[in-house]
Amino acid sequence: MAEIILIQISGDDRPGVTSALTGVLASYGVDILDIGQSVIHNQLTLGILIRIPEESESAPVIKDVMFKGYEMGVNVKFRPIPDDKYELWVGAQGKPRHIVTLVGNRITGKQISRITGIIAENGLNIDIINRLSGRIPQNGGPAPRYACVEFSVRGFPRDLDRMRTAFLHMASEDQVDIALQEDNAFRRNRRIVAFDMDSTLIQAEVIDELAKEAGSGEKVSRITESAMRGEIDFQESLRRRLATLKGLDASVMENIAERLPITEGAERLISNLKKFGFKTAIISGGFTYFGEDLKKKLGVDYVHANKLVVEDGKLTGEVEGDIVDGPRKAQLLREIAEKEKISLQQVIAVGDGANDLPMLSIAGLGIAFHAKPKVKEDAGQAISHFGLDSILYLIGLRDRETD
Known part of the structure; x- marks a missing residue:
């Protein structure tokens, strides 16, 4: 029966170590069943699991590998692997x-x-x-x-x-x-990242900023907080807040858009996503005017939000069409995935509020970003202490690969 041996090599790393040792193995026609290597501060640790052919003996192989290791200045150890332990290892692959x-x-x-x-x-x-x-x-x-x-x-x-x-x-x-x-394969092949806008992509709630201009800031802020905590229905809360904006001059939106603070790390994240071929989207219960402004600034591909109705240069306190609430966000995410011809498992969704949970729950990777406790508990993942660009690590990207 063929012998199975684990070879463990350690020492200073330098070019040619692996080539030299495997060259010895090649001369004896051995099979390599597993191989793994790591280098920490120029110190090499290399493991090679080999199978000696039935017609050969292990002693000459061990002798020649040890000699080659001595020549290369590395330590070499050998450990025979019993058949039962090898079969346990094989069985663990599932x-x-x-x-x-x-x-x-x-x-x-x-x-x-x-x-x-x-x-x-x-x-x-x-x-x-x-x-x-x-x-x-x-x-x-x-x-x-x-x-x-x-x-x-x-x-x-x-x-x-x-x-x-x-x-x-x-x-x-x-x-x-x-x-x-x-x-799994989906984790290694994410293709779309969708963001909520208010308090996620920007560090503000736009409707609060509009309410300040309309003189209803405190009232709207209280309703917003209650909605974000999931205490009242989002559609109802939006209608209540919008009603306080009736008659506000629409020209204030330009000034508000100019002063909205973009979230730390957002620009670095999106520029790198674009470099690696990701599509990006804003799916927001906020307003299209501000979403389109961010689309231009950041290079976002899709924007879905609520369109404020303007008549005679004034806000009417209403939005056009269906309100983008939690279920609508999830549906829009599905539509984008279908348009891009990818699985929802290849989608990352990022949001901070209770109305984001439906889209976070259907995405392959749902991230609660600086969110309320209830949202963090219900979402798959949470980022609570760092910027949006820390998402690059969740994708598996290294600093040396990003801008």
């Missing part, structure tokens, strides 16, 4: 995989200990850990915007909801953001 992404201002031992503890408590095994953020200079120089580590884990979570809740609590207590995604 287990689901998840990606856990940790984003912080810095990565600490406490954070890694805590997050890996949650992973272990749920019966999952960590296969790979990667740093996605850039290297941190010791003596000055530009530092990475964020610190990010990604864990590839394997197995069946004992309780997925409890695991998500544990990550949510850790994120709140440690002032970090943590995402847990199923690792």
Whole structure:
């Protein structure tokens, strides 16, 4: 019967190590069943699982690999793998995989200990850990915007909801953001990112800004907050707020659009999404005038929002057509996906309010952005401490790949 041996190589990394060692294996006609390599601070760790042909013996292979390792200045260890353990390893290939992404201002031992503890408590095994953020200079120089580590884990979570809740609590207590995604083909092929506008793509509620101009700011703000918490129906709340704007001069919209603050990281995120071929959309319960303005500034592809009715240069306090509420947002997201001929699993949706939950729930990746507690709990993922560009890490992009 063929022998199966795990070769473990460690030492200073330099070009040619893998080539030299596998060249020895090639001369004996061995099969490579698995191979993995990592380099941390120029220190190489390489593992090669090999199968010695039945007609050959392992001793000459081991001897020659050890000698070549000595020549290359690396340490080489060998471990025979029993048939039963090998078959267990083969059988594990059908287990689901998840990606856990940790984003912080810095990565600490406490954070890694805590997050890996949650992973272990749920019966999952960590296969790979990667740093996605850039290297941190010791003596000055530009530092990475964020610190990010990604864990590839394997197995069946004992309780997925409890695991998500544990990550949510850790994120709140440690002032970090943590995402847990199923690792599948869709995760690696996202194609559309859809944003809510107010308090997501911009750091304002436009209707509040309009109400200030109309002298109804405090009243509208109270209704807005209640709607965002999910306490009253969005359509009813919008009608109440719109009614306070009747007679407002439409020219104020231009001034408001000019002063709306774009959310931190939005421009960096969208410019990189465009570079990698993503389509972007604004799907908002706000207003088309401001959505179209952002479309020009940021290069967004689609805008769907409520169109304010203007007569004789004044707002009527009404909108044209159906109100874009939560169910309508989900429907618009479906229509965009159909138009682009992609699955909803390839869509990312980002929002902060209760009326965003329908579209967050149908997207392959739904992200509650700086959202109310109820929205964070119900959404698949949450970003609560960092800018919109931290979404690039959830896509799996590294700092060196982005602008």
